[in-house]
Amino acid sequence: MKTVYTFIISCLALVFTVTGTQTAAAQATSQARETKLTMSDGTELFVKISGKGRPCVFIHGGPGAWSHSFEVLGLNTLEDSLQMIYVDQRGSGRSGKAATGDYSLRRMTQDFDEIRQQLGYPAWTVLAHSFGGIIATEYAYYYPKTISRMIMLTTTLNLEHSAQVQITKGLELLKPADPSPFVDAKRPTMDRFMAMNQALNQKNIYHQLMYTTEQGHQKMNQEDAKRPQNYGFGQSWYKYPEYLQDFTEVTKTLKMPVLVISGEQDYSVGPDHYKSFKFPNQTIVSMPGAHVIYLEQNAQFQKAVKEFLKKTSRKI
Numbered sequence: 001m002k003t004v005y006t007f008i009i010s011c012l013a014l015v016f017t018v019t020g021t022q023t024a025a026a027q028a029t030s031q032a033r034e035t036k037l038t039m040s041d042g043t044e045l046f047v048k049i050s051g052k053g054r055p056c057v058f059i060h061g062g063p064g065a066w067s068h069s070f071e072v073l074g075l076n077t078l079e080d081s082l083q084m085i086y087v088d089q090r091g092s093g094r095s096g097k098a099a100t101g102d103y104s105l106r107r108m109t110q111d112f113d114e115i116r117q118q119l120g121y122p123a124w125t126v127l128a129h130s131f132g133g134i135i136a137t138e139y140a141y142y143y144p145k146t147i148s149r150m151i152m153l154t155t156t157l158n159l160e161h162s163a164q165v166q167i168t169k170g171l172e173l174l175k176p177a178d179p180s181p182f183v184d185a186k187r188p189t190m191d192r193f194m195a196m197n198q199a200l201n202q203k204n205i206y207h208q209l210m211y212t213t214e215q216g217h218q219k220m221n222q223e224d225a226k227r228p229q230n231y232g233f234g235q236s237w238y239k240y241p242e243y244l245q246d247f248t249e250v251t252k253t254l255k256m257p258v259l260v261i262s263g264e265q266d267y268s269v270g271p272d273h274y275k276s277f278k279f280p281n282q283t284i285v286s287m288p289g290a291h292v293i294y295l296e297q298n299a300q301f302q303k304a305v306k307e308f309l310k311k312t313s314r315k316i
Contacts, residue, residue, distance in 0.1 A: 037118050039090070039111055042099035046088040047115060051079030054148070055121050057112060058086050059139075061130025061155075063243075064234025066093025069223035070129065074294035077302050081309055082125065087115060089135075091232025103236040105243060109139040116146055125309075127151040130269060130291065134159070137247045140254050149257040149312050150279075151305060154291050156269040157247040157277065163193035165270035166209055170196040173205055190244070209267040210291035220292060248276040258282040259308040261301065263289040283308055 032050035039045060048067070058075060060067050067086035078084060088095040090111060091103060098107070112135075116124060123146050128136035133155025140147050156162040167182050167189075174196075176182070181195045200206035211217040237243055251258075258279040264271050268291040274284060285304040289297040 036095075037115055039099075039114050041102060041107070043090050043111075044096040045090060045111060045115065046094035047119075048086040049083065049119075050076065050086070051081075051083045053080075053082045054125060055119075056082040056084055056125040056127050056151075057115070058084060059112070059126060059128040059132035059136045060087075060089065060092075061128075061132040062089075062092065062234055063131050063237040064089070064092045064231055065130075066224075066227050068093065068226065069220055070294070072223060073219060073292070074298050074301065075127070077298055078305060081306055085115070085119070085124070087112070089233055091236065092230060092234070094228055095230070097230065097232035098236075101236075103233050104240050105135065105138050106142075108135050109142055112139050113143050113146060122146070123148045125149050125151065127153060128155055129153045129294075130155055131159075133157050134243060134247055137250050137254070140256070141250050144254065144256065147256055149259075149308075150254075151259045151261070151308070152274075152277070153261045153301075154263050154266050154269055154293055155260075156273060157251065158273070159244055160189050160246075161276070162269040162273060163189050165267055165273070167192055167196045169209055169267040170200050173208060174199060174203065190238075212265050212288075212290045212296055216292055216296045219295065248278060251278045251282075252280070255280050257308075257312040259305065260284045261293065261304055262286040263291060263293045263297075265290045266293070267291075283311075 032048060034046070034048045036044045037047055048071070056078070058067055058070065060070055066088045071084070071086050075084060089108060091097045126136050126140065126147050128150070133152050134157060136150060136152070136155070137157055140150060171179055171182060176199070182192050184192065197206065200209070207217045258281060260274045260277055260279070260282055262271065262274040262284070264286055265288065274286070287293065287297055287300050287304070294301045
């Protein structure tokens with residue numbers, strides 16, 4: 001990923017008819033369809049729909065990544081159980097930059113509800129990865145009745161905490177003669193994180209926070225090399241202080257079933273970060289693997305998700 005602030009650092013008109021609590025889209029076959037949807041502020045968003053079953057929208061991380069690499073490197077293995085809706089967020093990937101320059105958290109959440117409405121889904125499952133967990137949590141807070149269940153895949157809900165995890169692990173990897181740029185408590189955490197990010201990238205070892213195998217790292221690089229040079233969101237999100245809030249407190253209010261998947265070697269968001277989540281109806285699955293667990297441990301990832309889908313299918 002080329003965004004500096006990174007915690008994972010992926011035109012057909014669609015007309016659907018609502019039938020009871022499901023739509024024709026939710027009953028569709030696995031034939032993939034791509035479109036561009038225009039939001040209320042004029043921003044065009046790339047959307048791909050593939051798979052069969054109940055709808056599940058994917059909220060990627062970054063900030064400012066894209067949905068393609070997630071799709072082809074592991075999430076598409078869920079398409080026999082879910083109709084996946086892959087979205088490139090505004091200012092990211094194949095989507096347009098914000099028409100009015102608005103990359104606020106509230107605008108990001110509004111985008112997802114406008115997509116849901118345009119596609120005709122009464123409700124859907126939300127699957128979020130990494131920084132996408134912040135967007136998903138805020139989205140669920142404002143639109144809880146539209147979300148039947150959530151899957152939080154190696155997500156951060158507190159950027160400052162995850163930044164400190166990266167700093168601590170980075171010190172272990174770098175063993176710097178002068179650690180002061182990374183440990184000076186007078187410097188803001190995010191400034192120290194940026195210094196660590198830069199130092200790890202100079203040594204070409206930042207990927208060790210996110211991957212357990214070099215093969216996984218190379219596969220991701222190959223797919224992300226196809227990514228459009230679109231960094232509108234990645235270069236703007238830090239101007240909005242709301243992204244730096246501790247969203248773990250919000251989880252107390254979200255009552256839908258939630259599956260939390262954590263990687264035991266995930267030093268991008270923290271292997272124990274999930275312990276601060278307080279969803280009232282959460283299922284925790286911690287497994288060997290790092291930040292891209294859907295790629296490096298796909299069989300276990302599939303098993304955890306599909307068991308959760310089966311367990312919750314009667315409740316939605």
